[in-house]
Amino acid sequence: MVNIPSPALAIVGRHNSGKTTLIEQLIAELVARGYDVGSVKHHSHVGFDIDYPGKDSYRHRAAGASETVIAAPGQMARIKTVEGEVECSDIVRSMHGHDIVIVEGYRKSGLPTVEIMRSGNEADTRVADVFAEGARRGWPLGTDFTQFSRGTVPPADDEDAREALRRVMEGDDVPADASAVGEHFKTQHPDHVDISNKLPTSDTVAVVTDIAEAVHAAKLYNVPSFDLCDVAGLADFVEEHYVRPRVTVVIQAGGESRRMGRSKATVPFAGRPLICRLVERLAPVSDDLVITTNEPDNLAFLHAEFPQYRIQLVCDAFDYRGALPGLYTAMQAARNPYVAVVACDMVFASGSLVVAEALAMNESGADVVVPVNKHGYEPFHALYRRMACLPAVRRALDRGEKRAQAFFDDVKVLEFPQSKVLEAEPMGGCFINANTPDELHALEESFLEG
Incomplete structure (x- = not known):
């Protein structure tokens, strides 16, 4: 789970x-x-x-x-x-x-x-005064009053004390022993109230x-x-x-795979179609689940298998194959601002990684959050901002591009390093895929042994 x-x-x-x-x-x-x-x-x-x-x-x-x-009904x-x-x-x-x-x-x-x-609270008005003084003097938000002054903050009408604090903060009047700075200021101005740990920070x-x-x-x-x-x-x-953020998860199932000899989506893995494993791993973190496939009839069983997820089966938007056309289909079908795209042969695809990428996108404002390792980008376990990426992908397709990352220069890309991947998914292995029956069999054995 x-x-x-x-x-x-x-x-x-x-x-x-x-x-x-x-x-x-x-x-x-x-x-x-x-x-x-x-x-x-x-x-x-x-x-x-x-x-x-x-x-x-x-x-x-x-x-x-x-x-x-x-524990009681509805509560614990x-x-x-x-x-x-x-x-x-x-x-x-x-x-x-x-x-x-x-x-x-x-x-x-x-x-x-x-x-x-709040203006009706005396402590708040004092903090607001110091907050404003720091802003006027250009002190960085989050200046460590505790370190420099132990928080003995002078009132607005004590100009001498204000100037003394400024000298301490700007390093003009700091004792040789930095640890004594606080006591130095307290000694000079013993009557001021300690609110150092109550100020706005970085x-x-x-x-x-x-x-x-x-x-x-x-x-x-x-x-x-x-x-x-x-x-x-x-x-x-x-x-x-x-x-x-709301995320559409798209599992790219495609169709027949020449190297596998049959559809990867329906090839057996641990006694069930491989696509079922991907759904179980990724659906819990999706607000909308899409599977792109050229064999919707063969995957229709998923509606009965997972009725709770209301899976959309979507055919390719183009009549030719390629990584970039596949991304376009995924983004066009998505109903949420963020789109996670994962290949169906990634046996250890990680829902936790999808969430970590979404939070990173939310915090950074990036248009693409893509894992990167010694092999390069992993665009098929990445996250895309639909509004920015869909038109950029379309322009790349119009130029005749087919590589997944061909549009990256036109959008804001945040590289997600291996350290962050392992932080989200300590077991690793998120990008391992199976292209042949032998590779799938080896992964199945390692899964069953684990």
């Missing part, structure tokens, strides 16, 4: 900034748009419980159980004893299959973060605020800002940049 990783976004702010209210509204808006949303809440206090004394599950825990699962909760505090990345990694996970808190998680600042991707200074600072940093009441606008931003 493929565990589909969930993209995540953190909403951060100070106490009483309105994080929970904003998250409630954002979740409701995204769910109303048809997305599956998970959530994580960072509880800063040691020790909490989600069950009550006297309940059976509570008694299980009290008796010494290290993990208790509470898991309570587990852990060492220390679990990393946010590990929590999100365990939450498979969501279109987005909204995290409350975990500022230092490394997740993209949305910063909330992970800040948006600001939600009703403070004019913060809006202006966000503009200077080229970070989008939204009013506290503009939940729909924030949801539009999250939907465009962070929600798991």
Whole structure:
């Protein structure tokens, strides 16, 4: 079974900034748009419980159980004893299959973060002031106030302290021992409030605020800002940049293979047609599953075999064969913005790799995310942005091109290195294909032995 990783976004702010209210509204808006949303809440206090004394599950825990699962129709909760505090990345990694996970808190998680600042909250106004000061002075977003000043941030009307902080930040007045910088500044200005770990960072991707200074600072940093009441606008931003993108998976089954001596799609593998294995590996990560084939009648059994996937069987758009015409057929048939194309003889094709490519495309804005290794590009386990690639492929075809990567110079290509492939699919082998009965037999033996 493929565990589909969930993209995540953190909403951060100070106490009483309105994080929970904003998250409630954002979740409701995204769910109303048809997305599956998970959530994580960072509880800063040691020790909490989600069950009550006297309940059976509570008694299980009290008796010494290290993990208790509470299950009921439609609901399940898991309570587990852990060492220390679990990393946010590990929590999100365990939450498979969501279109987005909204995290409350975990500022230092490394997740993209949305910063909330509310004018009615004194701590927020102080942070907004510092945020604006940094923007005016041109300090990089994410300047490490903790390292340089231990967060003792001067108020706006203390020009002497502001200038002292500037000298520290710009290296004009730093003690020889860099570790003493914080104490140096604290000694000079002992009365300023420590908010170092509450400031926007390089992970800040948006600001939600009703403070004019913060809006202006966000503009200077080229970070989008939204009013506290503009939940729909924030949801539009999250939907465009962070929600798991919709993907059409296209399995290219073609037809008769001369070297195989028969159709690769229906050749037996582990007692079943090979195409069934590809469907089972890739359908769980697809929002729309297409199989391109010149023998739709011979593959019609797939509708009864996998009724849950509503498979489209699509014939080639051109009456001549070739890698590039095959890509055109795949993209033309797709109904989603992202199109993953996989050859049907890739016995170990990876759904996890498809998801990793989709997330990389979403983050980078690339038009093609293509694995690359010592053999070159792997265009038949790559991901394509339909809107950009379909016309580029058509132009290449009009020039008489047939190679799969003939249009790459006309679009934005992100190479996906082997290290990233193995991160998504640690077992590797994603690009191994079978062209002859002997090759298929060898792969089948290795599969059965494994």
